[in-house]
Structures are given as structure tokens and as C-alpha cells.
Amino acid sequence: DTEVTQTPKHLVMGMTNKKSLKCEQHMGHRAMYWYKQKAKKPPELMFVYSYEKLSINESVPSRFSPECPNSSLLNLHLHALQPEDSALYLCASSQDRSKSPETQYFGPGTRLLVL
Amino acid sequence: GESVGLHLPTLSVQEGDNSIINCAYSNSASDYFIWYKQESGKGPQFIIDIRSNMDKRQGQRVTVLLNKTVKHLSLQIAATQPGDSAVYFCAENNAGNMLTFGGGTRLMVKP
Numbered sequence: 638d639t640e641v642t643q644t645p646k647h648l649v650m651g652m653t654n655k656k657s658l659k660c661e662q663h664m665g666h667r668a669m670y671w672y673k674q675k676a677k678k679p680p681e682l683m684f685v686y687s688y689e690k691l692s693i694n695e696s697v698p699s700r701f702s703p704e705c706p707n708s709s710l711l712n713l714h715l716h717a718l719q720p721e722d723s724a725l726y727l728c729a730s731s732q733d734r735s736k737s738p739e740t741q742y743f744g745p746g747t748r749l750l751v752l
Numbered sequence: 753g754e755s756v757g758l759h760l761p762t763l764s765v766q767e768g769d770n771s772i773i774n775c776a777y778s779n780s781a782s783d784y785f786i787w788y789k790q791e792s793g794k795g796p797q798f799i800i801d802i803r804s805n806m807d808k809r810q811g812q813r814v815t816v817l818l819n820k821t822v823k824h825l826s827l828q829i830a831a832t833q834p835g836d837s838a839v840y841f842c843a844e845n846n847a848g849n850m851l852t853f854g855g856g857t858r859l860m861v862k863p
Contacts, residue, residue: 641795677760679841679853680796693850727795731849738784738803738845743795 640664641744643728649750652718658747660711660728668734669711670741671703672727680727680743686711687734718751725749760839762858771829771861775842775854780823782852784845787816787827790856791838799827799840829859837861 641662650656660669668687672680685693686705700722702714711728725748729741765771777785783804788796802809802816802825809816815828825842842854 643795677856679856682850685850693848734849737849739849740786740798740801741851742798743788745795748793 641728641730641742643726643744643747645747646745647748647750649752650715650718651752652720654718655714655716657715658713658726658728658749660713660744661709662730662742662744663709664730664732664742665708666730666732666742667708668731669705670729670731671701671711671713672729672743674725674727674746684713685734692734715749718749720751723749723751760856760858762860764860764862765832767832767834767861767863769832771827771832771836771859773827773829773840773857773859775825775827775857777823777825777842777844777854778852779844779846780820782844782846785816785818785825786843786845786851787814787825788841788843789836789838790841796841832859832861834861834863 644659671683674680682695683697684703689705700717704712725746727746728744731739731741786801787799789799790796800811800814800816807818813830817826839856839858841856843851
């Protein structure tokens, strides 16, 4: 089973709202990732968690706040977003970043619209 | 044929024909490459991978070729079907086990 699940599928929020995106995997993977994807563009890496610790933050604005409560879950907390943050937010997981190289498996994404 | 411009490069093929999608990668130190398929409204789906010590790998109806001399990767799809219509991304795995994605190619299959 190579399934990564994400909720919600769609989200519309105002610039003053606080919302969270959720990601879950039950493959025993120890690395999880958040990507942002704009239309007609490839995914862009935002954050990487390895063994529940944040290992990479690709200079993402503080209005995006990741959280990894346990090895199966990854959240992305959103606050005071801008309309240009509207995008598809993808979660991915891989077995173990300390072992190279390896495949990342993606979830279906959350389509976010900021009004 | 292919078209490049303000939009995603697009490859249009007839159903039943073979498709070849190309990708140029940037880092000669990259040691692992993946092809993903992304259908409209969905996340990228793993298709096939290849390590840098190989130059060809075959899957079911798909073949990936790697030419390290010119840093070129290609995905061949045999007997293309309407369900193959999607955007295809190549990705290279480089330092720190990070993926860098190519720009993507849209494959359109005409019935």
C-alpha cells in the first residue's frame, strides 16, 4: 500500500482565517514532506520532516507552520494567508532520508483558494 | 508534435502509438531519477525510477532511458492509451536526498 491521504480535498479561506491541512500515511515511512504546486508548474518543496523533526525549511513565510505530531501524521497550519498562496498543497512521504536514494510517494493534494 | 511556449510543453499522440517524453536534468551528481504522472486534480503518481548506474529500465508498457553523458532522461510509453493523458514530470534525486522536478510535459492522447 503506497497511499498518502490528505484532508480536506478543497479549502477556501479568507486572509484572516486560521486553517490546517492534514496528511497521513501508514507505510511506516519516517520522512514526510510538504510541497506547493501552482498551475502548470512542478511541485516546489516547502518543508521536510525526518523522524518527526523538521530538517528542511525552504525559506517559507511564517504564515505557514508545519507540525509533525507523530510518524504517521503531518499538518500544515495556515494563518493570514495571501491570495497568491492559492495553490495545490501536496504531502509526500518516503521511507528514510538517511538512506539514499529513495522514492517519494505523494498524496492527492489539498486545493487551497485564499480570498 | 511538441510545442514550447508560455504553456506546458505538449506532446500529442494518436492512441496506439508510442510516446517519448524527454527531460534534461541539471546536476551531474544526481544518482536517482523518477518519472511521475499527474492527472488533473490529483497528486503526482510514481511511474518508474532508475538509478545512475543503469541506462535503461523497463516496466509495464513504460521504459526509462538515462544518458548521463548529456544529462538526458526519457520516458517511453508503448501503445499509448487515453488513460495515459496527463502531465509527466521527471525528478532528479541529488544531495541530501532531495528531489528537483523538471518543468513537466503534457501528454494528450487522441482517440
